[in-house]
Amino acid sequence: MDWNGNLRPFVSRPETSFSFLYNYNQYPGIEMKHDPVEVPAYHAVVPAMEKNSYGNQMEKKKRLATNQLESLENSFQEEIKLNPERKMKLARELGLQPRQVATWFQNRRARWKAKQLEHLYDALKKEFEDVSREKQKLQEEVLSLKVMLSEQVAKKPIYAGYAKISSEETVESTSERSNKARGTGHHQIGESSYVFNVDDYGKVMPPYWLGVMPSYP
């Protein structure tokens, strides 16, 4: 009820504002919290004209009832879009204005899309981690191969030149330059414009932001 809720003393707790960790909850499926009470087809019949306007108690009804939400959700799962027939049918069954059904679907699609981004992010994050690990492995492999090769070469002076070069550029993790090793040599991809950290031993670490996503600075 607060309305211009300002006449209150205030103290707020300004600083340290950025510290809450975000939670994570739902998944693609259905979600709900507390039920706004059962609601049969009641409003449907009522033109819904006068009530409200404060002071009355009869309405406060934002929030659709759980049974209505369930039906809408089920319907949404079947088909993300709404055709006129379905809309009217749902409206009739649930006692809602067709307009409300349409609105619900629009909002639901928007939520779905936002959620989609989250999932995409998680999936990408996983991919990234996998590839990073693989890259790590490959670096190690390259290193050991070069060692072997140079050992080989040590016995066959003919390839000394190669061995030298390779050991030189191996250690640094910013792989790349691989083609140089192959002989063609160019591709100065410049200094890796990317962010992730690599320690002195060539270990690849995921970017710092992979762990903490939300929560603003």
Next chain:
Amino acid sequence: MDWNGNLRPFVSRPETSFSFLYNYNQYPGIEMKHDPVEVPAYHAVVPAMEKNSYGNQMEKKKRLATNQLESLENSFQEEIKLNPERKMKLARELGLQPRQVATWFQNRRARWKAKQLEHLYDALKKEFEDVSREKQKLQEEVLSLKVMLSEQVAKKPIYAGYAKISSEETVESTSERSNKARGTGHHQIGESSYVFNVDDYGKVMPPYWLGVMPSYP
């Protein structure tokens, strides 16, 4: 803003309704149209309690005026959070209910956060692509090193054993399953739990979904 959309001529909007019927945006008050126009301190003084309830004129003003939005935005840029003083000050200056200012800031933070996720996604995507490229390069390097090594070995039978093994586990890109690969030497290629595509030559491709993100069918 209410449940049964009663601000609307009962006909609701679905079919057979003329859109011009619900044009209830204009009322003696202010604004509307494109660019809500200047808005002086007007609502601020009004307790804003009983209006509405139909057939009235003093509705609600959705959409803040551009000048109000500008101020709010500027304020937001300075500080993402709102302390009581700032809230009151803005409310006074802009002719808004303090509650509106608080609400605006909350919504604004939510939008900011969503945007943040988008940026994070883009950044991660870029990282991923970079790492994939590097992995690609490393695979090529490993390949060429092995070739060189085996050529070497061809002259020195002693190392034949290694050459064989290595060529076996190199080509396929699904390097990982580390423990299995380590020693037991057998990874079932098929199961790679991650998505990205690798053609028969070990070329790494970004996942299919990197290109098209939003927009559903």
Next chain:
DNA sequence: TTTTGGCATGTAATCAGGTTA
């Protein structure tokens, strides 16, 4: 301990501009 206000997050409804049948 209980109360209380701010905040993050979820919802419902509205609006503006663009599509499509």
Next chain:
DNA sequence: ATAACCTGATTACATGCCAAA
């Protein structure tokens, strides 16, 4: 041309958590 829809962005309200009073 236009009604019905959509997406995207908004505004406001609802809920639940948390920390300070």
